[in-house]
Amino acid sequence: MQKYLIIATACCLLNMDAAMAAQNYTISGYITDRLTGETLIGASVAETTAKRGTVTNSYGFYSLTLSGGKVSLQYSYVGYLPQTISLDLSKDTVITVRLEESNVLQEVTITANQQNLGVEGTQMSAISVPVAQIKAIPALLGEVDLIKSLQLLPGVQSGTEGFTGFYVRGGGPDENLFLLDGVPLYNINHAAGFFSVFNADAIKNVTLYKGGFPARFGSRLSSVLDIRMNDGNNKQLHGNFSIGLISSKLNVEGPLDKAGKTTYNVSARRTYFDVLSKPLIKYVQRGNSEQVDAGYYFYDINAKVSHKFSDKDRLYLSFYMGDDVIGMDYSEKEDYWDGSTRVKSSDKMAMDWHWGNLLAVLRWNRVINNKLFMNITANYTRYRFNMGIGQTHSLHSADDDEDSDVHLTYKSGIEDFSSKAEFDYAPNPNHDVKFGSEMVRHTFRPGVFVAKATGNDETPMDTVVGDSNIAANEMMLFVEDNISLNVWLKANIGLHYSAFYVQQQFYHSLQPRISLRALLNDDWSVKASYAAMSQYIHLLSNNNISLPTDLWVPVTKQITPMNSHQVSLGAFYNLNNLVDFSVEAYYKRMNNLTEYKDGASFLSVNTGWEEKVSMGRGWAYGVEFLAQKTVGKTTGWLGYTWAKTERIFDRAGEELNFGKAFPAKYDRRHDLNLVVAHKFGKRIDVSATWVYSSGNCATLALQQYQGDMLDWQTGNTYNESLDYIPQRNNYRYPDYHRLDLGFNFHTFTKKGRSYTWNVSVYNAYNSMNPFFIFTTSEYDPTIYREHKVMKKITIFPIIPSISYNYKF
Amino acid sequence: MKRILFFMLLSLGYACENNIEFDAEETQPLITLKSLLTPGSKVSVQLTASRFFLSDDEGFNSIYNATVVLWKDDSLIDTMSLTSFYGNYESSYIPKGGDKLTVKAEAPGYDPVSCSAEVLHQPEWGEITSNIQATQREIDFPANDRWLTLDVFTDLKGDLIVPIKDTPGVREYYALQVYLKTTARFQGASYTLNVSLPIPYTSNDLVFDDLTTQFSGFDDDDDTQYGIFSDDLFDGQTYPLKINVAFSGVENYFPYDQLAAILEADETPVIHQSVYVRLNKLSESCYLFSKSVQASRATEGLDLFYEPIQIYSNIEGGVGLIGSYATTEQQVEVSVSSATSSSKSPLPAKKR
Known part of the structure; x- marks a missing residue:
């Protein structure tokens, strides 16, 4: 084949x-x-x-x-x-x-994009959401979030409420490639996943590919999110500033020279949990000998500079940096008399955790001739997690002198240097060829502890524990051709070749891609696609939330590359250039997937990570419906997904669920999302989002039984209650539903400036959706004793928020 | 300003927690069937009912009105009799290694259950090599007004090499135990006291492969007491499994009237100690059950970061386990040196 x-x-x-x-x-x-x-x-x-x-x-x-x-x-x-x-x-x-x-208040016909992703294009299973529409969606705590907006699309599931979990067509959270100006970001989360790292003010274009992957993409099984940053206004200085409940943002862009050949765009965002909480903490601790100063914040900075040397040559420098920082300082000083002896003691503890991404891209675009376009990039991206804890202690008296100093640091992360060359070649109207190559040098830092201790009562210690860095080389080659076979039949045929070399292991794979589009008439088309994908890195994480300790690791001799094969079939309809309808069915098989074994945890340190995981396979299938309106006074979409995804881990010695198939952690049968934004006039616009989905999966023991049967070991029996879990992920949380509302009130000045008040209400009808379910015992006064109850925790009831935005 | 900030944070904090009772559909109890088959011992099973996980009951109901039948191959060979109101049923059939037995049970109000198992043959092994040194440090007779004990303080240190003869082509499972057996012989009373104490051991052998195969024992200590392993690394071979014993312990012998009488006669017992190794061959069901129970215990209270553990069950229609084990034991020669000193506490008044 x-x-x-x-x-x-x-x-x-x-x-x-x-x-x-x-x-x-x-x-x-x-x-x-x-x-x-x-x-x-x-x-x-x-x-x-x-x-x-x-x-x-x-x-x-x-x-x-x-x-x-x-x-x-x-x-x-x-x-x-x-x-x-x-x-x-x-x-x-x-x-x-x-x-x-366009000014949407004027009733003019505005053509929706049909060439690329719509009825006319060969690309299927992809969607582009205008950034303006993303900004219009009501947001939790008023914080516009790109990832949470994309969770509202069919085929994308959100995982735990309020988090930026991203599960596409039954794939796992590490199977998504997040590209910022073409370069991967390894951690897209702030605050354990409550917010994503993407600042909407810095973004120009967002396209999500869920299947039918063009050959230029690879490295992940389930999705590619291609995010492009703004280049910068080349006419005049513009910007906006917003202040919300949890963060403030500033965006400035403009030309650096009069001719507008050099432009810049800078966006920055910072939260202020720490600033708000500091006076409260001080107030609570007034007069105490113990003092604690703690805080958490995150920030991110996006910057881009572009220079146009000529009509043929352009240079871009993109930069992103974002960090989450948790800091805590504890101190206690005492000065007291122990009998007739005066004692002075001091204890200090400092904790500093910070983690985040750094990304830099240098890009050169050249129009070699009017048919051939070249893009050369040199890239750097890294994610790192650093944790430091230090403790100093001193105690001095006539009888005693103690001094000690202990420091523990932990570092992990991943770092890539890469270069890429891509070419677009359009030899004639029937062909649009893209080809190129990429080389990546990965350095994995699997986690190292450094412990140092000094003191007059202790043996000095200076120890390093952990795995050494692992270097790996990845190479990709691709070629694809968007071919017009005749007026009604178009195809995108491509090949993606990738190779990975790590620790004397060499893996490679040839991945064919094909998409076909048959145009039935100007408004109708049907499409089909097949895509094979390979992935050489895994994210070790066994929780629904994103933790900074989540660790990227490469394939090894035992843990071989993941691969998938996906076929999709869909019908597309465009209604009067205003609304795009699509129905797609897909089936995806995934091999060499990894899951933590029963009882394994990333926290346990007594075994290497390879011993903690099992390898297995999975499959996912479903049907997605989307009606999207991106132009006019009223915009939005209605998306519905019926989906099923299962896993089987039946390799001898690595069985999960006793080798039988079980639903994947993020298997959800129904997802319905309605997003509507409407402009009532120049000054007021409103938006609403309604979400309904089947409950998340969880593993729950619904029966308990007597388990005193180990007499072959001791000769004794012991009466113990054991949990009976018939199947992994056997229990479903109640269905989830929520309505969010957003209101924007704009004021415009004659100088072209505008002020916007945004009022958002998250979960407007206060639906008590479960975040976490657990069992406990509580006292029941009606029966005068404790009894067991099952409880759910809802952490997002109705949450109003307000923010203010100034645009100049 | 501080008040405003305080109330802002308070309102945010309040919004983030809300506990609500949850209605779940109650699942029906299942028959829990437990049986361990071993060659040379009568077949016995215990039937209890499982309970809904939100049930406030503390114990488990025994099932004593069940019909329990025993099949061998495809033939019904016995209807088992209820022998206690704890739900124990027994057959007069004494199985041999290689027997394929099926137990079926039915009781009103429950789904019928069944399970099959093959009775294992005794494990085969060679002679154990030992360099264990045993030192008796002290024999003590502590006493108080409640009881009288005889304590023997013994240090054990050394290696054991256990040659396991594995059957080729069959995945087999083993559990290894080490015991210190102590005999205290009182000449005057013609009385002998025998005590077996499980001895923890450690091993760097790769057969103890991961976090779930080394058993931690039941006494909440972290020492390895019961190593459970498979033959994955030595299938069909005679495998010299090396374990290390490093034990320093005291044994408590609890009151016996005769012992008290002997002590009153001021007779010093003759202490004899020896090390025994017990090799158990386990059915796969026992192995999987033990692994899963151990993993479940190890992660109790850490649910947030650990994958939940499924306890292995092989009962069709219900829950529990029918497994098989076969045991063989070997005494190991131990070089005993004595640094013994005896002491006797004042005897208490005898409690009747």
């Missing part, structure tokens, strides 16, 4: 229609926003007569080769007024188009 696909791909590349090329001319250029100069990703260019078209790539560049003569080009993008240019095409031409953002 793979051999035939290689041959087919090569034929497509080589069998370019030379005769056609001789009469053709190429139109190329960029599509940008008229006011800001930002390049538009995925904008459409369509020749209306010949019905040929293309879309801009991730850098806003397009290339369209057409037959000579009179042509009429329509440029369009979601939320922008379309623009038509007619010309007599007699030579290769460069046209850079500046589209104007």
Whole structure:
């Protein structure tokens, strides 16, 4: 099968229609926003007569080769007024188009994006959500969160309420590739997953791929989230500042020179739990000999600088840094008399935990010629977790002198250096070829403890415990061709090859990808896709929440690469260029999955991580429905998913659930999401989100039984109650539902500035959804004794919030 | 300002916790069937009822109105008789190694249960090599007004090499135990006291492979007392399993009228000590059950970060275990040196 696909791909590349090329001319250029100069990703260019078209790539560049003569080009993008240019095409031409953002209050027809992800494109199982729409969705504590917005899409499940868990089509949390300007971020969470690291103010475009993966993507089994940062306004200085209940944000962008060739965009965000709590802590402790100073905050900074050397060359430098910081200082001083002896003692303890990502991307875009576009990047990304605890103690008196100093530090993380070369080649209207390669040097830091102790009563200690760093090399090659086979049939055929070398183990895989689109008429199409994926790294985590100790580890001799095969079939319909409907069915098989063994925990240190996990396989299937409206006064979507995903771990000695199939931890049968935003006028807009889903899975012992049967060991019996768990994940929490509301009140000034008050209500009808369920005993006064009860904890009842935003 | 901040934080904190009772559908009790088959001993089973996990009952109800039948291969060979109101049923059949037995039980109000098991043969092994040194440090007769004891303080140190002869092609499971047997012989009373004390041991052998195969014993100590392992690493071989014994202990012998009389006669007993190794061959069901019970105990109270443990059960229609074990024992020669000093506390008045 793979051999035939290689041959087919090569034929497509080589069998370019030379005769056609001789009469053709190429139109190329960029599509940008008229006011800001930002390049538009995925904008459409369509020749209306010949019905040929293309879309801009991730850098806003397009290339369209057409037959000579009179042509009429329509440029369009979601939320922008379309623009038509007619010309007599007699030579290769460069046209850079500046589209104007639409005022949705004007009733004009605005073309939805059909070329790329909609009815006309070959891509399926992918969705792009406009950032403006993400910002309009009501948010927990008023904190706009990209990941939580995407959790509302069909095929994406959220895991535990309030967290940024991301489970796509039955895949695990480590099977998602989060790309920020093309470079992976390894930890997307702040505050154990309550918030994600993506600051919406810094983001230009978000596309989520759940299946039908183009060959340019790899490295993860279940999804690719491609996030592109704003380049910066090249016309004038703009920005906004917002203040909310938990954080404040600042975004500034503008040109660095008069010609607008160099632009910048800087966004920063910081929470202030620590600032708010500090006076309260001091107030509570007034007069105490013990003093505790503790706090938690996170921050992130996104920055991007771009420079346009010429129409052909552009350079970008992207930067992201974000950290979570927990700090605590404890001190106690005492000065007292012990009989006739004066004693002075001092104890101090300091704790400092910080963890986060650092990412830097240097990108060079070059238009080699009007058919060939090059993108070269050099990247650095790292995630690190550092934990430090120190304790000093001193006690001095006439009889005694004690001094000790103990420090414990723990460090873990992952660091990548990588380089990538990508090319877009559009030789003729029937082919749009992308090819490239990437090299990654991973360094895994699996966790090292450093302990130091000094003191006059102790033996000095300076010890390092833990695994040494593991280096690994990953290489990827890809080629894909978006082929127009005829007017109604289009295909995207590609191959992705990846190789991984770690600790003298070499793994590689060839992953064919194919997507087909059959256009039934202008509004209807059906699509099918197949994608094979491989993954060489695992995230060790056995909890639904994201902990900073979650550890990325490479494949080993025993733990072999994960791989998946996914097929999808779907129908797509566009209603009057306003609403896109889609229905997709998928089936995915996953091999070499890992799960923690019964009773294993990342906390236990007596065994290596390989001994804690079992390998098995899984499958997921489901149907997704989506109706999305991205233009007009009223926007939003209705998404529904029916899904099932199971696992089986039946390798001898590694059995889970006694080798029988069981539902995956994130198996959920129904997910229904309704997102609506409406602009009542220039000054007021409202939004609402309603979520309904089946309950999460949990493992619960519903019976207990007598277990005194080990007499072969001791000759004795002991009466013990044992829990009977018939199956892993055998219990479902009650169904989940919630309504969120958001209201925005805008005030505009004559100088183009605006002020916005945002009022959000999370869980507006106060649905008591379970966050955690447990059993306990409590006293029942009606029967005068304790009895067992099952309880649920709801941590997100109705939560109103308010924030203020100033835009200039 | 401080008040405003205080109330802001208080309101946030209040919003984050809300306990509510939860209604769950009550699942029906299942028959718990327990039986351990060993060659040469009558087949016996115990039937109790499981209880809903929210039940306030403290014990488990015995099932004494069940019909319990024993099948061998495809033939019904016995209807088992109730022998106690604790739900114990017994057959007169004494199984041999290799017997394939099935137990079926029915009781009103419960789903019927059944399970099959093969009775194991005795394990085979060679002669154990030992370099254990035993030192008796002190023999004491502590007494108070409640009881009288004889304590023998003994240090044991050394290695044992246990050659296990494994059957090829069959996955087999073992449990190894070490005992210190002490005999106190009183000439005048013609009375001999025998006590066996489980001795903890350690091992670096890879057969004790992961966190669940070394048993921690039942006395809440962390020493290995019962190593459970499979033959994955030595299938079909005669495997020299090496264990290390490092034990320093005291044995308490509890009051016996005869012992008190002997002590009153001021007779010093003759103490003889020897080490025994017991090798148990376990059925897979016993092995899996033991592993899962041990893992469950090890993670009690740590639910948040540990995967829940499924206790192994092989009872169709119910819960519990039918397993098999076969035991063989070998005495190990121990070099005993004595640094003994005897002491006797004043005797208390005898309690009647």
